[in-house]
Structure formats: structure tokens, C-alpha cells
Amino acid sequence: xxxxxxxxxxxxxxxxxxxxLERVAPDQRVVVSYDAEELLDCDRLVLPGVGGVRExxxxxNRLELAQLVVEASKxxxxxxxCLGMQVMxxxxxxxxxxxxxxxxxxxxxxxxxxxxxxxxxxxxxxxxWNRVKQAKPHPVWEGIPDESWFYFVHSYYARPKNPAHVLxxxxxxxVFAAAVARENLVAFQFHPEKSQLLGLRLLSNFVNWNP
Amino acid sequence: xxxxxxxxxxxxxxxxxxxxxxxxxVQDAGDPVEVARRYDAQGADxxxxxDITASSDDRPTLFATxxxxxxxxxxxxxxxxxxxxxxxxxxxxxxxxxxVSINTAAVQNPDFVREAGDRYGVQCIVVAIDAKRxxxxxxxPRWEVFTHGGRKATGLDAVDWAAKMVQYGAGELLVTSMDRxxxxxxxDVELLAAINRRVNVPVIASGGVGNLEHLYQGLAEGxxxxxxxASIFHHGTYTVGEAKSYLAQRGVRVRQ
Numbered sequence: 351x352x353x354x355x356x357x358x359x360x361x362x363x364x365x366x367x368x369x370x371l372e373r374v375a376p377d378q379r380v381v382v383s384y385d386a387e388e389l390l391d392c393d394r395l396v397l398p399g400v401g402g403v404r405e406x407x408x409x410x411n412r413l414e415l416a417q418l419v420v421e422a423s424k425x426x427x428x429x430x431x432c433l434g435m436q437v438m439x440x441x442x443x444x445x446x447x448x449x450x451x452x453x454x455x456x457x458x459x460x461x462x463x464x465x466x467x468x469x470x471x472x473x474x475x476x477x478x479w480n481r482v483k484q485a486k487p488h489p490v491w492e493g494i495p496d497e498s499w500f501y502f503v504h505s506y507y508a509r510p511k512n513p514a515h516v517l518x519x520x521x522x523x524x525v526f527a528a529a530v531a532r533e534n535l536v537a538f539q540f541h542p543e544k545s546q547l548l549g550l551r552l553l554s555n556f557v558n559w560n561p
Numbered sequence: 562x563x564x565x566x567x568x569x570x571x572x573x574x575x576x577x578x579x580x581x582x583x584x585x586x587v588q589d590a591g592d593p594v595e596v597a598r599r600y601d602a603q604g605a606d607x608x609x610x611x612d613i614t615a616s617s618d619d620r621p622t623l624f625a626t627x628x629x630x631x632x633x634x635x636x637x638x639x640x641x642x643x644x645x646x647x648x649x650x651x652x653x654x655x656x657x658x659x660x661v662s663i664n665t666a667a668v669q670n671p672d673f674v675r676e677a678g679d680r681y682g683v684q685c686i687v688v689a690i691d692a693k694r695x696x697x698x699x700x701x702p703r704w705e706v707f708t709h710g711g712r713k714a715t716g717l718d719a720v721d722w723a724a725k726m727v728q729y730g731a732g733e734l735l736v737t738s739m740d741r742x743x744x745x746x747x748x749d750v751e752l753l754a755a756i757n758r759r760v761n762v763p764v765i766a767s768g769g770v771g772n773l774e775h776l777y778q779g780l781a782e783g784x785x786x787x788x789x790x791a792s793i794f795h796h797g798t799y800t801v802g803e804a805k806s807y808l809a810q811r812g813v814r815v816r817q
Binding site: 363365366369370400401402463464469470471472473474475476477478479480481499501502503504521522543544545546547549550 | 562563564565566601606628631632635636637654655656657658659681682683684685732733754757758761762763784786787816
């Protein structure tokens with residue numbers, strides 16, 4: 351039986367992600383684990399994440415999962431979600447500046463603070479449903495109309511150096527990378543597991559993707 | 562650009578959805594999974610579950626309900642009612658809630674909000690504020706925070722309290738007008754606008770929706786980021802889809 355490994359480094363709620371994966375991949379085993387060996391046996395990996403980047407990188411390093419992610423990124427299809435996407439860049443300015451995994455050249459920066467005045471000023475975090483414009487074709491976009499709505503919750507966003515890595519963008523105070531991809535890696539700033547049917551479709555596309 | 566959110570709210574009592582006016586005349590309104598599925602299909606952007614079970618012995622029932630809904634519904638789910646400790650937060654998140662709403666416990670111990678935000682991330686901590694207008698007719702408006710379902714005055718100014726809770730790490734505020742709750746006269750738009758001016762986190766408007774114009778007022782005039790409503794959806798007066806079509810026509814950006 352093929353298997354999907356969800357990397358559990360102890361931060362946040364993996365319940366809905368695991369349930370969503372089980373739903374779109376009834377013929378695959380979903381393994382939620384922090385055990386590097388168990389995860390290395392999986393056919394594909396998902397790196398989720400909520401919370402702060404310093405704690406996240408600390409736990410990934412402590413559990414020897416950072417090394418696993420870098421290794422596996424050369425071998426199996428891998429999906430980063432939210433903070434899981436952000437740690438795939440080289441550096442995040444959150445928590446005073448934290449070096450990250452460097453799978454995509456570039457950095458993670460904070461949305462500008464809202465102005466003091468203005469009733470409809472843009473608040474931080476960027477929380478809610480926003481449209482994602484597809485930057486280029488990719489198997490994960492299959493069956494998903496351009497500019498579909500997805501659910502976001504974040505205060506920082508990725509700035510990949512290589513424009514060819516941008517898979518989709520959204521607009522909040524400015525246009526930013528909502529999805530990145532290269533070779534067997536794909537990552538979303540939004541939460542497909544919270545984005546209703548199109549989110550499930552995206553996960554389904556990922557679990558059936560064979561780069 | 563970001564859409565304004567429409568958020569149906571379900572009162573939960575011992576594992577069932579109930580409806581009633583101001584906690585009186587409570588009637589059974591169905592199975593939470595069925596009701597949640599219906600709103601999800603209608604295009605709800607998020608769901609709020611409010612546990613109104615009086616006894617804390619029934620917590621396992623709530624966790625089971627949350628788990629059953631989270632297994633079926635892939636939109637964000639906020640759960641509130643009787644959240645008193647980090648253990649409660651942890652259990653609800655583990656059951657599948659995406660956010661928890663803290664009300665009375667925040668007033669009793671503001672540090673709890675900070676602790677929960679530090680531990681689980683501020684994005685999953687919603688502070689619920691029940692506010693009652695206490696200014697006289699010709700005075701500038703002023704609201705006081707009430708707890709215990711609106712029965713207990715705290716002496717706290719609602720707008721100052723909102724700002725303080727954001728400092729303590731609230732990722733979002735759920736603002737209910739106790740004067741309007743259950744009246745169908747519309748949100749207290751002035752209260753929403755006053756809090757929106759003071760805080761930089763999203764505000765969910767609550768209390769008083771009787772028609773679609775009220776949703777518009779809360780979002781466009783109160784500048785709320787999300788509009789919560791219960792009875793107009795429960796009684797089938799409007800579907801979530803109808804509410805969104807109406808708002809889109811009025812120029813409000815919604816997910817359709």
C-alpha cells in the first residue's frame with residue numbers, strides 16, 4: 351500500500367489535514383509521525399505548520415526532521431502548507447530572524463503594519479478567503495479554475511528569488527506568492543484542508559502527482 | 562483581495578443543535594453534522610459552535626461532536642463555550658477545531674489568553690466579547706463587558722478591553738451586542754466601528770441579525786471582517802447563498 355507521511359513536529363492541529371488526506375486517498379495509508387525513519391519509508395510527504403518559525407525550526411532540528419525534509423526533497427513528492435511552505439525558503443524575518451531549510455531561494459517577510467487610520471485598512475494577520483491566480487500550469491492545478499478561493503491565515507509571506515518558482519499568487523496589500531513549486535516540491539501558503547471542495551481537489555491532485 | 566466572511570453560528574447542547582431566543586424556549590434543531598453539512602453546501606465561509614451545555618461534565622460530548630463535524634467539513638471551525646484552560650484549548654484543537662473562542666475565562670484571567678496564544682498560536686485564539694451599551698442617550702456611546710451569558714457586569718469598557726485582548730494575543734475578536742442579541746433589530750454598528758478603529762485584528766460581528774440588510778450594515782458600516790448570524794439561517798429565512806448574492810449586489814466582496 352502506498353503511503354503519505356505527515357510530518358508531525360508537535361506544532362498545531364494535524365487532525366483536519368490527516369482527515370482530508372484520508373478522504374482524498376482512500377487507497378493510501380496516511381502516517382502522522384515524527385519518526386524520521388518511518389517518514390523516509392513514505393511515498394510522499396506533507397510538511398504542515400502553524401505557529402512561529404523559530405519554534406518550528408527548533409523542533410524540526412531537535413527531532414532530526416530538518417535533515418529528513420532536505421533529503422526527501424530530492425526524492426519524493428513533497429507538499430508544504432502555510433508555515434511548512436515558509437520554512438522551505440532560506441530565511442524568515444519572523445521571531446527576530448531565523449534561518450530555514452533553503453529548498454527555495456528567497457526569504458519570508460511580514461505584511462506591512464496597517465495604517466493607524468482608515469476603517470477598511472488591511473489588518474494583519476491576513477485571515478480568510480482570497481483568490482489565487484495561477485502563474486503557470488501544474489498537475490496540482492488540474493480541475494481547479496483560475497482565481498479560485500482558498501483559506502489563508504498568516505502574517506508573513508514568502509518572497510522567492512526565482513520568479514519561475516512562483517506557482518500562484520494572491521493579493522493582500524501587494525501581490526505575493528501563494529504557491530511555489532519546483533521539481534517534486536510544491537507548497538501553498540493557504541490551507542487546502544480548510545478550503546472546501548477545491549482544497550480537497552488540490553490535495554487529491556497532490557496525492558496522485560508523480561513528478 | 563480578501564472576502565468578507567459569512568459565519569453561521571450553531572448553539573450546541575449535549576451533542577445536539579438547539580435554537581431558542583436568548584437561551585429560552587430552547588428547541589432541538591438537529592444533528593450538528595447534518596446542519597454543518599447544510600451550511601457548508603450553501604457556501605458558509607466558516608462555522609462557529611457555541612456549547613451552551615450548563616454542566617462541564619458533558620465536555621466529552623462536545624469533543625465527540627467537534628470530531629464528528631471536523632471529519633466531514635473542510636472549512637474553518639471555531640468552538641466556544643466554557644473554554645477555561647489550556648487543557649480545554651488543547652482538547653478542542655485535537656478534536657478538530659481550528660480556533661477556540663474564550664469569553665468569561667479571559668475576563669477572570671487575561672493571562673490565560675496570552676498563554677494559550679503563545680502555546681497554540683494567536684491565529685487560533687478568538688476572544689469573545691459580550692458588550693452592553695451603558696451610556697445615556699445624549700452621552701458619547703460607551704459599552705461595558707458582561708460575562709456569564711450577559712448576566713454579570715464586569716466594569717470593563719468594551720473598546721479598551723478589545724484593545725487589551727489583542728495586546729494579550731487574541732488573533733480575532735467575536736463582538737456580540739447583548740442589547741441586540743435575539744432582537745432581530747440589527748448589529749450594534751457603532752460598537753463594531755468603535756472596536757474596529759482600535760484593533761488591527763479581524764472582528765466578527767454578532768448579535769441582532771434579522772435580515773440581509775443587517776449583514777450589510779455590520780460589514781460595510783461597522784467595518785467588521787466577518788458577519789455571524791444564527792436564527793436567519795436556522796429558521797430557513799435565508800440561505801447563506803442568498804445572503805452572499807445580496808451582499809455581492811450591494812458591492813461587498815464575498816466568496817461565491
